[in-house]
Amino acid sequence: MSGSPAPEGLLRELAPQVLGALVRRYGGFDLCEDAVQEALLAAALSWPAEGVPDNPRGWLVTVASRRLVDQVRAERSRRLREDRVALATPQSELLARPADADPESDRDDSLTLLFLCCHPALSAPSRIALTLRAVGGLSTAQIAAAFLVPEATMAQRISRAKQGIKASGLPFRPPEAAERAARLAEVLHVLYLVFNEGYTASGGDSLTAPALSGEAIRLTRLLHRALPEDPEVLGLLALMLFTDARRPARTAPDGSPVPLAGQDRSRWDRALVEEGSALLARALGGASPLGPYQLQAAIAAVHTEAEDAAATDWPQILGLYDLLEKIAPNPVTSLNRAVAVAMVHGPDPALELLASLGADSRMARNHRFPATRAHLLELRGDLPEAADAYRAAAHRALSAPERRYLLARAARLAPEGS
Numbered sequence: 001m002s003g004s005p006a007p008e009g010l011l012r013e014l015a016p017q018v019l020g021a022l023v024r025r026y027g028g029f030d031l032c033e034d035a036v037q038e039a040l041l042a043a044a045l046s047w048p049a050e051g052v053p054d055n056p057r058g059w060l061v062t063v064a065s066r067r068l069v070d071q072v073r074a075e076r077s078r079r080l081r082e083d084r085v086a087l088a089t090p091q092s093e094l095l096a097r098p099a100d101a102d103p104e105s106d107r108d109d110s111l112t113l114l115f116l117c118c119h120p121a122l123s124a125p126s127r128i129a130l131t132l133r134a135v136g137g138l139s140t141a142q143i144a145a146a147f148l149v150p151e152a153t154m155a156q157r158i159s160r161a162k163q164g165i166k167a168s169g170l171p172f173r174p175p176e177a178a179e180r181a182a183r184l185a186e187v188l189h190v191l192y193l194v195f196n197e198g199y200t201a202s203g204g205d206s207l208t209a210p211a212l213s214g215e216a217i218r219l220t221r222l223l224h225r226a227l228p229e230d231p232e233v234l235g236l237l238a239l240m241l242f243t244d245a246r247r248p249a250r251t252a253p254d255g256s257p258v259p260l261a262g263q264d265r266s267r268w269d270r271a272l273v274e275e276g277s278a279l280l281a282r283a284l285g286g287a288s289p290l291g292p293y294q295l296q297a298a299i300a301a302v303h304t305e306a307e308d309a310a311a312t313d314w315p316q317i318l319g320l321y322d323l324l325e326k327i328a329p330n331p332v333t334s335l336n337r338a339v340a341v342a343m344v345h346g347p348d349p350a351l352e353l354l355a356s357l358g359a360d361s362r363m364a365r366n367h368r369f370p371a372t373r374a375h376l377l378e379l380r381g382d383l384p385e386a387a388d389a390y391r392a393a394a395h396r397a398l399s400a401p402e403r404r405y406l407l408a409r410a411a412r413l414a415p416e417g418s
Contacts, residue, residue: 009210013218014060015134020109020110020113024107026065030163033134043059043060113134118190119165125157126160127186129143129161131186143158145203184227184233185232192293198213199243207402213244216240220236231282231286231288231294235283235291235296235297236293237276246260246268251401257405265307292328295323296324299321312343317343335363339372348380351380367394371389374387377389387414388414
């Protein structure tokens with residue numbers, strides 16, 4: 001064992017690999033997921049004191065396998081045989097075979113697990129929620145924040161998804177080509193949400209969760225290797241790399257966010273920018289229709305190409321947002337488009353767009369809506385009203401760094417009580 005404590009990033013990275021290994025060997029997704037969660041908890045409690053094992057993945061697989069055996073015994077002892085335990089091997093074999101006896105114990109099944117969670121037998125919301133939980137490692141609260149729904153609603157959705165996999169008896173194997181194409185859109189959406197949660201955490205004391213966005217990039221690279229010419233896979237990976245390239249410049253020394261316009265662009269990771277540019281050129285070079293990830297990557301590329309904020313080609317960005325809103329309308333796209341409208345045509349028409357968007361129930365708990373409105377009001381010169389909107393955004397924000405930033409903006413414009 002090494003003497004270092006168990007990093008959260010390591011456990012998050014290993015969780016889908018361990019779950020994939022158990023489901024491949026034993027089946028029973030719901031029981032395997034429970035067993036893996038218990039193994040992760042055991043690691044979080046024991047590794048800080050005892051050190052990280054030399055083979056942390058093997059340690060987790062072994063502990064999770066033992067927890068799975070305990071669960072099987074408990075099920076049988078309660079005589080709940082009508083709740084079929086869908087194990088691919090008999091209990092006697094499970095008990096006899098140690099985890100390190102698996103000839104494919106080093107195989108990473110994360111991508112197969114990803115496609116299993118996105119199976120069309122599940123509803124679209126359940127696919128995304130379960131994948132975020134099982135593959136992305138997000139908590140139920142984080143997933144609920146990403147979907148703008150109450151945590152209890154999301155917990156029920158995840159539970160139904162796990163039961164759906166159990167009842168369907170879905171095989172744990174890589175999908176065939178036609179099946180893979182049908183599930184690709186959901187897989188891409190899940191990876192997009194996981195990356196976004198890592199790049200800007202929906203809650204907590206840190207602005208970012210690099211391990212989470214790093215895992216999203218890793219899984220997207222795996223997907224890209226499987227589908228090297230798919231334009232939307234290329235577009236999504238390019239978008240992630242353009243966005244992640246800004247990470248070194250997007251936080252202040254105190255951990256608060258630095259807006260894109262205020263970032264020191266010399267600190268951006270140029271290797272990631274160049275890789276993203278090459279991927280985007282391939283994505284846009286074919287005859288396939290433009291998809292939402294290609295368009296978002298193109299918007300990110302325009303920002304990246306500008307030497308500074310003043311040199312940004314906002315008319316081009318607005319044109320790209322116009323296309324994006326037509327092919328993939330959603331309130332977040334409309335919110336971002338309003339900012340582009342303000343930069344091209346001024347804040348008044350942008351505020352008119354926000355007035356209609358405010359009626360969307362999906363924006364009711366999202367702090368970005370009042371934050372964007374505050375920014376537009378500040379551009380127009382309505383500083384007291386902008387300060388009120390920044391405070392309203394801070395009240396909704398679940399991330400401590402974003403909350404501090406929004407309150408600081410409000411105080412700078414119009415100190416509360418002045």
